[in-house]
Amino acid sequence: MKKRNKEYLQSAVITGGTILGAYLVRKGLEELYEKRTGKEAPKNPYPEKNSLKEALLWTVATGVLASVTKVLLRYTFTAGTEKAIEN
Numbered sequence: 001m002k003k004r005n006k007e008y009l010q011s012a013v014i015t016g017g018t019i020l021g022a023y024l025v026r027k028g029l030e031e032l033y034e035k036r037t038g039k040e041a042p043k044n045p046y047p048e049k050n051s052l053k054e055a056l057l058w059t060v061a062t063g064v065l066a067s068v069t070k071v072l073l074r075y076t077f078t079a080g081t082e083k084a085i086e087n
Contacts, residue, residue, distance in 0.1 A: 010081040014074060021073040022066045029062050 030041045045055035 006085045014077040017077045018070050018073045022070050025069045026066050
């Protein structure tokens with residue numbers, strides 16, 4: 001395989017894996033929140049059932065965890081694809 005094609009493949013794997021991983025973490029957090037509290041995750045502060053405080057805390061918590069996940073996954077996928085391309 002040509003070097004350029006390997007680089008495109010590596011980029012696609014890293015980007016796709018990172019996006020998928022962050023999505024799964026976010027969905028997992030939503031499920032966990034719903035199981036623990038018995039109510040839907042407060043994604044929108046407008047409905048009366050959610051307060052602005054709850055929505056802001058939820059946004060910050062999921063944002064931080066999703067961002068950390070993205071960094072760790074990007075690191076892992078980059079290391080893995082670098083090894084695969086070398087061989």
